[in-house]
Amino acid sequence: MYQYNDFDAAFLAERNRQFRGQVNRRISGALTEDEFKPLRLMNGLYLQLHAYMLRVAIPYGTLSSAQMDKLALLAEKWDKGYGHFTTRQNIQYNWPKLADVPDMLDALAEVNLHAIQTSGNTIRNVTADHFAGAAADELVDPRPIAELIRQWSTDHPEFQFMGRKFKIAVSGAENDRAVLKAHDLAVRMVKNDAGEIGYQVLVGGGLGRTPMIGKVLSDFVSKEDLLPYIEATVSVWNQIGRRDNKYKARIKTTVHEHGIDDIRARVEERFALVKKTFGGYDQVLLKEIEEHFAAPAFRNAPTTEFDSAYDANPAFRSWADTNLSDHRAPGYAIVTISIKKHGDTPGDATADQMRVMADLARQYGHDELRISHEQNVILPHVHKSDLPAIYAALRDADLHTANIGLVSDIIACPGMDYCALATARSIPVAQQIATRFDELKLEHDIGHLQIKISGCINACGHHHVGHIGILGLDRAGVENYQITLGGDATFDAAIGQRAGPGFAYDEIVPAIERLVLGYLELRTDASETFLAAYKRLGMAPFKAYLYPEAQANAA
């Protein structure tokens, strides 16, 4: 893991010192809210419906146990005992008091964490494949390049006042787990015909009001060229991107309006200038960073404890089948800890739960944790022989829900329960869907199914790329929920299609139930997932389950 050097530590301390002064001046009345707002946003501090909200970056989703312990401390000392992990690999505290925020930031700095650029029209927290460094299907660990991008983009003078925010994601694996095509810019590590590692660069993806799938800007950028190439891309957009209309300001609109070929030509031209200014120092830095991410010393041991627990304990078996993924080292597994117990708030973990997960990482997991954009926590490096002990500890902390990738593993944004921009609630809809399918005891039979819920058109809950997407709207002063079907968050990315008229708050859960039970009738057999069935059959048969009255009227 990356450890701050003296420069990083001094930079952050100075930034926190400045913000403490700004908060003091705001409290004394020396700064108005108009003056203070851009300053607090630059430091991740929002004002939401009921309180301030502090958004802390978890760069590329990687945490050490000490960092997780610190997140727990913040939750306990300055918040209401919990934190909310988001789809952008951040953690949000929903109840901080303004005067406490400088202390919170100082506490975070002790473990190399910060809230810089988690808001505002800047380059935001760089997100990554949450299995980075561990996945069996990975070519190279993408985190060194993510850390390089983090350092380069932090306080980058050219990119502090852009037309809009800019989100970058990276992945080094064959399967896309980072929703690359929904990002302003995405870096995908690839190997060319000569066997060299380089990067495919995608641009112009984004969800929100006008969802767009990212397009390939370059199929192969070499290692030395990547940072200048990204700088050239952001720079081109910063120049020609629209500033007249904030809904058209993101790079997806620029790419759409100019066409990818025109953007590519401009980037190449700009790159020729930018490249000369880099002088190779970024590669020296990257080398250093790479050393921080050296793989842990994996041990070679038998997996007998795992095998016998798997045979003997059905609950353990079910959890193992659902929550483990293939690790690149023999005898190892990737553990996804669900923080979506049926009926609980997706993505929330209590301070105690955070400490349990930190302890497990310390004891069994080479001190590493990850946060996924799907709002779960990952122990990336676990030897299988330790899994029975880990499972027992998770069970004691109520963290043993076996639902990864299933109907109750729902992404839900904070929605109207917290977010000032919301048009409807998302959390209670997620809670009720999960509870309902738990009652039906059909979850494992239904299989892989991603439901994603947003509380407004901004789409923080990624509803466009959910197999079932739910968008909460305000229709004439009443909550109303629109369903989209067929979205896909993988490298085959697709935007879901609207199924028809929306549903009232008390109709949405029954509608989802009809839809999913309908799928069970429609699928060829258990191996055909919801998404596969939708791709084969199209909208019509699913619509019939969603709107039975319309069907009856037409008949």
Add this chain to the structure above:
Amino acid sequence: MPRAFTPKVITANALLEGDVIYLTAQDTWTRDLSEAALLTDEADAQLRLLDAAKQVDLVVGVYLADAVAGENGPEPTHFREEFRRTGPSNYFHGKQELSPSSV
């Protein structure tokens, strides 16, 4: 024709705590919607809004929110204001944990 003025309360977030507050008839701030002044005259509402917004060392984001007269003072007409005066629905946090009267 301009739309008829509907009754409003003046609301904001407190600078230090960030929580939801309302302006009373005495031009003080309360955490409880039922103690807010229900403004029925548009000119009066606009003037008091301007005065309230000037209190930069106390409040943030002052605005007029629709409300109606209820048995125990003003009540919200829109669900957003209902959540603001109550708290989130997933935990018993926010106003509901402090003052049972506002639930």
